[in-house]
Amino acid sequence: MAHPPLEGRSRTLVTLALSLATFMQVLDTTIANVAIPTIAGDLGASTSQGTWVITSFGVANAIAVPITGWLAKRLGEVRLFLIATLGFVLSSLLCGIAPSLELLILFRVLQGALAGPMIPLSQSLLLQSYPPQKRAIAMALWTMTIIVAPIFGPILGGWLSDNWHWSWIFFINIPVGIASALLTWRELRHRETTTVQLPIDKLGLVLLVLGVGCLQMMLDRGKELDWFHSGEIVLYGIIALLSLSYLMVWELTDHHPIIDLSLFRDRNFSVGVISVSIGFMLYFGAIVLMPLLMQTQLGYTATEAGLATAPIGILPVLLSPVIGKNAHRLDMRVVVTISLLMFAVCFWWRYATFNPEMSFIDLALPQFVQGIALAGFFMPLTTITLSNMKPQQLASASSLSNFLRTLAGSIGASLFTWQWEHREAVHHVQLTDRISLYDDTTRQALGSMQQLGMSQEQAAAMLARDVTRQGMFLGANEIFWLCAILFVVITGLIWFSRPPKAAAGAAPVVDAGH
Structure with a gap:
């Protein structure tokens, strides 16, 4: 059932809540860039290994995006947005207290996966809150948060790393995410979208995770292990090639493809x-x-x-x-x-x-x-x-x-x-x-x-x-x-x-x- 557009104070609060979530997610993709040497040095890793903090988030985020639509129909857009936002807050806390690079990368994978639904859902929920004639204004406001975040990300990440501790580049997500979730729950909990029990392309999802995950591991580990002179890298390459090749064939024949190659x-x-x-x-x-x-x-x-x-x-x-x-x-x-x-x-x-x-x-x-x-x-x-x-x-x-x-x-x-x-x-x-x-x-x-x-x-x-x-x-x-x-x-x-x-x-x- 379609809900009527929001008015006045409620629409303003929803715009603020969704913009905060978007700002936080986009900020997190750039804030870590300038802190990589600091993080790597503090955790006893090379600068090259430190870049896994960025790539692990990006790969998990990419994999989560295609299943956002299916999850939104199963759980409802408002409920999924709240789960993703609060999960993002929890994973940010875990990233900040991670005692080793391996655990930090694990928590960044979790954070990236939870971040996947946040941007498409914030966009969808925002458009539903505005009347058709004002949706261009809504999108302009939404886009501004995406544009402004990369300005503050490197500066804030650098300042926190130099003057406090690199953990704070993750801890600052906590109050922002909680504020966004509380405002969203308050204003949108009665505007949940209709849920539908749709089947999911399980094999396609497994092949996607396996193929993309092994491809990224091959790229991240290859420079340290002398590429295809290493049996580990050869194994990653073979798994990635077979998984992604079979994924392309499978997705062209499945009735509910996770990736619509057509x-x-x-x-x-x-x-x-x-x-x-x-x-x-x-x-x-x-x-x-x-x-x-x-x-x-x-x-x-x-x-x-x-x-x-x-x-x-x-x-x-x-x-x-x-x-x-x-x-x-x-x-x-x-x-x-x-x-x-x-x-x-x-x-x-x-x-x-x-x-x-x-x-x-x-x-x-x-x-x-x-x-x-x-x-x-x-x-x-x-x-x-x-x-x-x-x-x-x-x-x-x-x-x-x-x-x-x-x-x-x-x-x-x-x-x-x-x-x-x-x-x-x-x-x-x-x-x-x-x-x-x-x-x-x-x-x-x-x-x-x-x-x-x-x-x-x-x-x-x-x-x-x-x-x-x-x-x-x-x-x-x-x-x-x-x-x-x-x-x-x-x-x-x-x-x-x-x-x-x-x-x-x-x-x-x-x-x-x-």
Whole structure:
């Protein structure tokens, strides 16, 4: 049974409650990025292992998204939202008190799985609370929380890590989540949606969890175990390949597929999903890599790294409402093209300027300009992706798009950190080959350091550290160069889609682009 829209104070409180939950969930995807070196050091792990804190959350979150629709129909949207929000609070507490990296990753998996339903349900419940003519305003308010959270995430995560303890990046979810759940229960407990006992694709779910889980384990563990020279990595690879291959065959024949692959028959959906997945993989990989580069090679504190990365959220706050308001007048392919080209420009900018002597403004300025790209990326690409979907296909299409985008982000984080370390090792060998006691430049460098009071051993150690540092920057710059090229390639792909037709005043279904 459809409930009438809310009015006045109740609608305001529901908007606040759902926005708090969305803000908390999106904040949690970025707040840990700048704290990874601190977390890894405190728990006795390498920085590379510390990135599992991000990828484990992302994979679990991605897997949970496709089953959100089924769970919502079985339990009711309000009840599922409350379970997910309170579960998120409990798992945040467990993350904060985790005594080891292994337990922290386990609790992050739990947190990511519980976070899966929160964003799609907050969007759905919010739209149900507003009359049709005001739903565009509701979506604008909802989208603002998604855009603002990445500004505060790196700053807050850095400040808490430097001045308190990294546990507080998880503990701050507790009061926010409880407030959101209490307000939601108070205002929406009498507005539960109709429940239906639908069958679930159990085999599809098992294959999905097994395939995606083993794929991510292969990517995370591969860089430590020398990839396919390790029997463990070979096993992960075989299981992932067989599970995902069989999943694709099974989902095309099952009557209630957990992933509706038939949606890819639509050209706009295929182009949109491929573009947003590749684009988000490159974008998210970079926002994981950059704080690591700043803290390990430039000596930045977590707070300084957060302040340097946060400017990316400023321009989207200003531009996203303008794009949304004029969506019905714009060809979204043009908007996405401008966005992708701006991403390419910013990555090329980093490739050309990143070096060990760079200043804070050299780091922050490309981030600020990249905000133009971010503003024209998520909502326009979602409009293209869902433009030809029938009403009964929207939930499945949005879930599948969210699943692939979130999974791509986790893969990007793993690939970027692996490739960064791999290229550093290559450049380290190349640079070391040029260093010799028989080389005049090397002798002069060592002599200069010894004149400053260093012993011969200290001078040699300083030279070795500089070689490693140069290798890290060269490796990062190669990644930025490749990203710039790939963004240009995606720009050509987007023109294979047909121009979407948006109705004036319509509220677009927005993927949560964190």
